[in-house]
Amino acid sequence: MSIEAKRRGQFQHFHTIQTRWMDNDAYGHVNNVVYYSWFDTVVNQFLIVNQALDIEKSREIGLVIETQCNYLASVAFPDVICAGVTVSKLGNSSVRYEIGIFKNDEDAAAAQGHFVHVYVDRETRRPVQIPEKIRKLLSTLEVSVR
Numbered sequence: 001m002s003i004e005a006k007r008r009g010q011f012q013h014f015h016t017i018q019t020r021w022m023d024n025d026a027y028g029h030v031n032n033v034v035y036y037s038w039f040d041t042v043v044n045q046f047l048i049v050n051q052a053l054d055i056e057k058s059r060e061i062g063l064v065i066e067t068q069c070n071y072l073a074s075v076a077f078p079d080v081i082c083a084g085v086t087v088s089k090l091g092n093s094s095v096r097y098e099i100g101i102f103k104n105d106e107d108a109a110a111a112q113g114h115f116v117h118v119y120v121d122r123e124t125r126r127p128v129q130i131p132e133k134i135r136k137l138l139s140t141l142e143v144s145v146r
Contacts, residue, residue, distance in 0.1 A: 005108035011084025042083035062117030069113035087141040
């Protein structure tokens with residue numbers, strides 16, 4: 001199965017991340033679990049910097065229920081990562097983010113995948129509607145799936 005790499009132009013928000021020496025594994029490249037950390041970082045950085053999420057006080061929080069990644073090119077320390085994010089589905093209580101991981105100044109993704117948040121009440125952990133402030137912000141990232 002051949003997967004075509006997404007391009008930077010397919011994403012609306014970007015966050016730069018410096019790889020660390022400890023990200024490399026015994027095979028000389030960034031370990032696969034680090035990519036999921038980058039996914040989490042770009043999504044939450046977007047929500048926090050836009051004041052839509054207070055990680056300590058927000059009544060509604062997004063819990064990850066699904067994540068997937070395809071690895072297309074090797075990344076290793078000291079590469080600089082640019083993580084791109086867009087929204088492909090904005091439901092009542094869930095949102096699906098599409099993520100692209102770009103190495104240094106490359107236009108083609110070195111890795112890409114998705115990340116799904118379901119919004120829940122912080123105390124009960126029961127699903128709730130995405131708060132209007134967050135929904136409005138996420139709609140700025142929304143694209144139609146091609």
